[in-house]
Amino acid sequence: MVLSLDMYQTIAVAVVVLMIGDFLKKKISFLEKFCIPSPVVGGLLFSIMTLICYCTGIVEFNFNDTLKDVCMVFFFTSVGFQANLKVLKSGGKSLILFLVFVIVLIVGQNFVAVGLANLLGLSSLTGMTTGSIPMVGGHGTAGAFGPILEDFGINGATTVCTAAATFGLVAGSIMGGPVGNNLIKRHNLLSTVKTEDDSILVEDEVKHERHFSMYAPAVFQLIIAVGLGTIVSYLLSLTGMTFPVYIGAMIVAAFMRNIGEYSGKIQMHMGEINDLGGICLSLFLGIAMITLKLWQLAELALPLIVMLVGQVLIMFIFSYFVIFNVMGRDYDAAVLAAGTCGFGMGATPNAMANMQAICDKYAPSVKAYLLIPIVGSLFADFLNSITITIFINLI
Numbered sequence: 001m002v003l004s005l006d007m008y009q010t011i012a013v014a015v016v017v018l019m020i021g022d023f024l025k026k027k028i029s030f031l032e033k034f035c036i037p038s039p040v041v042g043g044l045l046f047s048i049m050t051l052i053c054y055c056t057g058i059v060e061f062n063f064n065d066t067l068k069d070v071c072m073v074f075f076f077t078s079v080g081f082q083a084n085l086k087v088l089k090s091g092g093k094s095l096i097l098f099l100v101f102v103i104v105l106i107v108g109q110n111f112v113a114v115g116l117a118n119l120l121g122l123s124s125l126t127g128m129t130t131g132s133i134p135m136v137g138g139h140g141t142a143g144a145f146g147p148i149l150e151d152f153g154i155n156g157a158t159t160v161c162t163a164a165a166t167f168g169l170v171a172g173s174i175m176g177g178p179v180g181n182n183l184i185k186r187h188n189l190l191s192t193v194k195t196e197d198d199s200i201l202v203e204d205e206v207k208h209e210r211h212f213s214m215y216a217p218a219v220f221q222l223i224i225a226v227g228l229g230t231i232v233s234y235l236l237s238l239t240g241m242t243f244p245v246y247i248g249a250m251i252v253a254a255f256m257r258n259i260g261e262y263s264g265k266i267q268m269h270m271g272e273i274n275d276l277g278g279i280c281l282s283l284f285l286g287i288a289m290i291t292l293k294l295w296q297l298a299e300l301a302l303p304l305i306v307m308l309v310g311q312v313l314i315m316f317i318f319s320y321f322v323i324f325n326v327m328g329r330d331y332d333a334a335v336l337a338a339g340t341c342g343f344g345m346g347a348t349p350n351a352m353a354n355m356q357a358i359c360d361k362y363a364p365s366v367k368a369y370l371l372i373p374i375v376g377s378l379f380a381d382f383l384n385s386i387t388i389t390i391f392i393n394l395i
Contacts (some may be wrong), residue, residue, distance in 0.1 A: 102379070139169075
């Protein structure tokens with residue numbers, strides 16, 4: 001029996017799952033101690049239940065995830081509103097350095113995937129199904145490049161890419177919080193927490209004091225940015241490159257923020273916008289987790305599972321030893337390491353959830369909240385598409 005839920009029922013289930021995850025996180029010290037995000041807690045529990053129902057033939061759930069993309073776009077639009085020129089300028093050398101090492105991660109993921117595939121007697125293109133396509137790229141890139149690999153004769157490449165992206169989504173969400181938490185405790189990094197001044201704060205709580213009457217104008221500003229963003233996304237698609245659906249809205253939001261910031265004629269309701277973005281992030285992750293089909297992982301052959309384990313190892317080594325050390329060996333670097341696990345194996349919203357779990361427990365990290373969305377959303381997908389294209393043509 002197939003039980004189909006429409007988009008209203010789907011988001012209602014996602015909210016219930018979020019509430020259960022938040023409840024369990026408060027009650028189970030292990031989850032709180034290792035900073036596992038609430039959507040992951042409740043979502044995995046629900047996914048395991050749907051797995052049991054599917055395997056036993058009781059029922060298969062079919063969700064309408066239309067609102068998942070809507071929530072994702074609105075969340076990243078709220079992130080775009082944070083990107084004023086002062087914040088971008090404050091990124092400076094750290095932004096460039098982090099971007100360089102993200103490129104290293106993308107290349108490294110593909111080398112590991114291809115290398116392990118060859119050792120296991122598989123083709124290099126088969127190995128690419130567990131490389132940066134599903135890891136840094138996530139489900140979107142997996143859906144875009146899977147058919148291309150099938151055109152090269154890799155049967156079921158789209159399914160394998162999607163399953164690998166699902167695996168990465170779960171693995172990146174689970175390991176991010178513990179990685180950052182361990183680094184903070186092991187190196188006593190709370191002593192390195194910096195008090196940022198107003199010139200580089202993503203959101204100054206005093207300047208952007210919340211008012212109930214301002215939430216409606218904040219929603220209107222988000223909607224305008226999303227609407228205009230569709231035009232920008234269309235123009236970008238004409239280049240032939242694969243971009244995330246929210247990229248246009250982010251760019252428009254950034255322009256709106258800076259025009260309002262420096263002209264003084266448009267008031268940006270940043271406190272309210274960030275609150276709304278946080279709600280959309282939670283809803284997006286809730287829907288994403290309940291729509292996971294864990295049985296897809298069981299369909300992977302043993303060699304592919306070995307390659308996925310290899311990706312977990314390289315992600316741990318890269319975040320724990322490389323990112324943490326090159327980005328300053330301080331509290332911000334630890335939060336960045338947690339975030340890198342999120343978008344390096346899943347998606348930028350997972351990175352934000354990982355960092356949010358760390359920052360809610362300890363202290364805010366303006367540097368991490370600046371670098372991860374900019375690099376993970378604006379640059380990673382673009383550079384990943386170029387790198388994947390080069391690898392496919394070379395091998």
